[in-house]
Each structure stands twice: as C-alpha cells, then as structure tokens.
Amino acid sequence: MPNIGIIGAENSHTVAIAKTINIDRLVSGFSVTHVWGETPDDAKDAQERGLIPNIVQDPEDLIGEVDAAIVDHRHPKYHLPAVRPLLEAKIPLFVDKPFCYRLDEGKEFLARARELDVPVCSFSVLPKQASFAQLQEDVRELGRIISVVSTGPCDIDSEYGGVFFYGIHQVDMVVRLLDQDITHVQLNRGRQNHTATLYSASGAISTMNLIGEGRVGFHVSVIGENGRTDRVIGYDENTYLTGVLDFCHMFSTGKTDETDSSMLTPVAVLEALEKSQESGEKCEV
Template sequence: MIRIGIVGSDNSHAMAFSEITNLPEGINGLKVEDASVVAIWGFERKRTEEVASAGKIPEIVSYPEDMIGKVDAVMVVLRDGAFHYKFSKPFIEAGIPTFIDKPIETSIDNAKRIIELANEKKTPITSFSTLRYDEPIVKFKEDLSSKGPLTTGFVCGPADATSEYQGIFFYGVHIVELCQEIFGSGIERVMAV
C-alpha cells in the first residue's frame, strides 16, 4: 500500500484525490487501488477537518513536515502556487516522491529551485495539468494527425489576471499545456490577448 500525504486542504483536489484512493467506491467510477491518503495538512483547520472526514483521511498533522516518515509520496495541492516551493522543499530533501499541483510555482526562480533540488536529491517530482488527458483533447489530437502538420492555431481557456492565486499562473497553465499537447514542442511564437 502506498501511503500518500496531502499538503493543502484549500483546493478541491485534496478532496478528490483522497476520495479516489480512500473511499471504497472511489468517485465517478474512478478508484485507485493500493494507495491511501494517510495524512493531511492545511492552513485552515476547519477546512482540513472537512476534507479529512469526507476523504476518510486518518490523520491531520500540525505541520507538513510531520508527515515525513509516515508517507511514501506527497501531493502539494495548495491553491496558491506561490507556496509550492516552500511546502514541497522538505519532502524533496527527504527523498519523498512529490506531485506538485499546477502551477509548479509562480516564481521562475522558485520553479528552478524545485527542479534543481529534485535533481540534487534524486527525488522524483511531477507537476502538470490533467487536461491533456481529457477524452475530447485526445480525440481532437488524433483527428488532427490525419490533417498534416499544423502551422497555426488558437487555444482559449480561463486565465484571470486578477486572480488572488497569483493571477494568470493559476489557470494559465492549462492553456499552455494544451498548446504543448496539441502543437508539440516546436512552437515558435505565442501571443496572449
């Protein structure tokens, strides 16, 4: 059984990830076997208790680092990406595989620090938007493959420059990842309007 810790209860992802692993029926037919969320930490105690109760998480820790030694992997799912370096760092240093919810960070310097630390400590990390795996996107990409190479395209999605969660970083990553998935890594120019 893989023991997972969750850092951040303010995001709906904390609830979803714990329900997918901990509830016998999962959610919407999706169930992850052989894994269980065993501990959670969040800024607000009341919200953390709600998530722990709904997701059947047995332990609420006082500090994120209290999970070290109790978990095999950690998910840093704080809504505000500006906290991701600070709260992923102890786990990466401890060699605990770490999923960092989108965006990996809102500071390029801190994003680089995360990657450098993970390389130094040889700790697996990942951070991504799941939209590239949505059925309509997968089908769209398959349909495009029969049309020949793309030379231009338009992608739109939510990205609020005034979001309290560091503006465009909060949802903008979804759009960026869709572009990468559909157009590949050879994009030469991007324009945001």
C-alpha cells in the first residue's frame, strides 16, 4: 500500500485529505502515514483527526518513509522550499494551491522535476467539482468566449500571500475557461471588496469580483458569441475527493492531466495582480 506524507497542518486541507483516505476509505490502496506540522499542536491535531500514525520533526524525515508527498501551507512561499529535498529524492509530489509564490521559482522547479523524471501536479479543487465540469461542458456551445465574470471570497491583504491566498480559486477556474489566455491584469481596489480585470490576446475582457465581506460562494458567468451561461460553483459531497483521486492516480502511474501551463499560468496571473495592487496600474502577465 503506497504511503503518503503531508507537509503542513495549519489549515483544513490536511485533515480533509487524511479523512478521505484513512477514515472514509474512498481511495483504494493508499494511506496517509506521516505528517509534519508548523507547530506541535498543529501536527497533533491533524494526526488525531486524520488518523495519521506518525508525526515527523522535519519534512526531510519523510524521505525513506513514504512513497509520495503532499505539501499544504497557507502561504505559497513555503511550498517549493519544503519539498525540494523530496524532489531530489525522487518522491512524487502534489503541491496544494497555489503551486508557488513566484513564477521563476515554479519554472525552475518543474524543469528540475523533468530532469529527475519526478511527477508533480498542483491545482485548486474548485475546477475539480462536478458543477465546474458541467460549466465547461456548457461553455463548449458558446463559441468564441467574449468575457468571463467570476465572484468569490478573497482578502487581498491576507497575511497568507494577499490575493494569492483565496484568489487562486477564481484564477484557476478563469484561466481554464480562457484556455490560459491572459496577457494583462489590473486590480481595482475598493474598501473591502475589489475587482480584477483580465485581458486576453483573443480580445476577451474578463472580471473577477474579489469579495472581502459577507458570506459569498463562488459563481461564474461566461459570455460567448452564441450566448451565455451562468452557474453557482457548488461543492461535491466530498469537496476533496476528485482532487485526491487525481493526485493519487499520478502517484500510481506517474501521469497527470496538469501541465506546466495549467500550474504556472495561475501563478503568473496572481503575481501580476499583486504588482497591480501595489502600483495601481495595468500589469503584464
């Protein structure tokens, strides 16, 4: 049975993944056996709630103990440094969203993964939901896309990377709908709620509503030359299951549907949005 180690325990994803595999037994043949936490309390909480047998004192302690690893920090700047020793040990990796904090770092990491022939994938679970898959089916009937409008929660001043922290969910969905075609962005600051304008080489102009107050879910509208479609992006019964199945399939086979573009374009967009937030200007992706 392949053993999985998880680096990071400060957020809900670690326990959710461990419960899906260890408690609900929804992924045959896998077990989450080790966890490293940002604090001893974080690690102990994840261990108890996810029935994870072992706590390690350092992420590198996973080497020789696990067959695959997940890194799951709130701030993306910690993701790739935490798993670089595991990459060099040729351990397959799922990097939770966002993949990284800087585009150049991500490019170098994926290039090294190719050199070592180590499978790596990263994604938000929002595009893995059945509601988003149905939206993608509906969009095929619209012809050329003129605009995408998304709405969701986002604190652009979050201590966990600002717009990166929750903006990744909308960005990952929008870039997939636009086939990775985003050339420039501009973040427009309000008081607690903000918008981001995204420009495409195709001529499409899209908007993300970054809502910082109230209880708001995710919603996407797509306008095409043949009409429009609108959908609330609801969660599956188990929000994480499809994503867990995807990365476990990669752990088993070495194959993933994710590409350098699908993992790095969201980072490039988020980094440009961060620059636009600082400058107040339109920025190139």
